[in-house]
Amino acid sequence: MRKIFALVCVAIALCTYTSCKSKNNDPKPGIETPAKSQLGTASTTDYIITLYADTPLLFTGYNRLYVKVQDATGAVSSTANVSIHPLMEMSTMSHSTPYEQVSYDAATGLYSGAAVFIMPTADDDAWKMEVTVNGQKVAIPVTVGTFPTKVISISMGSDNTTYIVSLLRPATWKVGMNDVEFTVHKITDMMNFPALDNLTIEMTPEMPSMGHGSPNNISPVSTGKGHYKGKVNYTMTGDWRLHLKVSDASGTVLLQDAFIDILF
Numbered sequence: 001m002r003k004i005f006a007l008v009c010v011a012i013a014l015c016t017y018t019s020c021k022s023k024n025n026d027p028k029p030g031i032e033t034p035a036k037s038q039l040g041t042a043s044t045t046d047y048i049i050t051l052y053a054d055t056p057l058l059f060t061g062y063n064r065l066y067v068k069v070q071d072a073t074g075a076v077s078s079t080a081n082v083s084i085h086p087l088m089e090m091s092t093m094s095h096s097t098p099y100e101q102v103s104y105d106a107a108t109g110l111y112s113g114a115a116v117f118i119m120p121t122a123d124d125d126a127w128k129m130e131v132t133v134n135g136q137k138v139a140i141p142v143t144v145g146t147f148p149t150k151v152i153s154i155s156m157g158s159d160n161t162t163y164i165v166s167l168l169r170p171a172t173w174k175v176g177m178n179d180v181e182f183t184v185h186k187i188t189d190m191m192n193f194p195a196l197d198n199l200t201i202e203m204t205p206e207m208p209s210m211g212h213g214s215p216n217n218i219s220p221v222s223t224g225k226g227h228y229k230g231k232v233n234y235t236m237t238g239d240w241r242l243h244l245k246v247s248d249a250s251g252t253v254l255l256q257d258a259f260i261d262i263l264f
């Protein structure tokens with residue numbers, strides 16, 4: 001079952017950057033707006049719960065998520081016990097996706113976390129975000145579109161484990177040195193996608209259309225919670241492919257090339 005699920009995911013992930021349909025053309029996935037975008041709101045007996053993201057439409061890959069909690073009078077709460085849980089209900093089963101639990105951020109007054117969506121919304125497959133505030137749970141439907149370039153890589157490793165490597169998209173890229181950040185998770189089962197630390201990632205940028213790379217890149221290193229940070233040097237604008245060779249702590253190569261595609 002696990003393997004079937006993994007293969008379904010791989011098939012859909014492949015589908016996301018080839019010619020498969022995306023019926024969610026407006027707004028485009030991943031296009032950021034100056035303010036946070038409200039994805040939905042729901043009420044419990046005691047709370048009004050509103051879910052936000054950086055983009056009006058979520059996309060396959062890493063999305064930051066924000067939860068605002070208000071009491072019945074509209075006062076914003078900073079002390080509630082808040083958790084999120086993404087869930088996709090497909091015709092024959094349901095599953096989750098890698099996510100980062102929310103925590104309160106005093107700077108914004110929001111509880112912030114993230115989800116790495118492994119597949120887009122499809123005809124019979126709907127995503128929802130379960131949000132629980134002090135034991136009171138709501139489910140807010142969300143739509144996930146397909147990002148125009150491959151910002152998530154789902155592939156089988158040499159140890160027959162399925163790995164999910166995802167790019168944290170910055171608001172903008174620039175010509176020259178850029179900070180670059182990824183997450184790595186694995187699929188344990190349909191509900192569990194643990195973050196993986198202490199892997200070695202060898203990053204090699206390439207411009208596929210022109211057949212050259214760039215110098216002075218710094219391969220991403222583990223910074224905890226499944227995150228890896230490095231620096232990428234884009235010597236010009238255009239199409240860039242970040243080749244990522246992923247090895248475990250003993251040096252065994254798990255993924256020969258979990259590449260990510262960028263266009264700017």
Ligand SMILES: [Cu+2]
Pocket residue numbers: 088090095119125
């Ligand atoms: Cu699904």
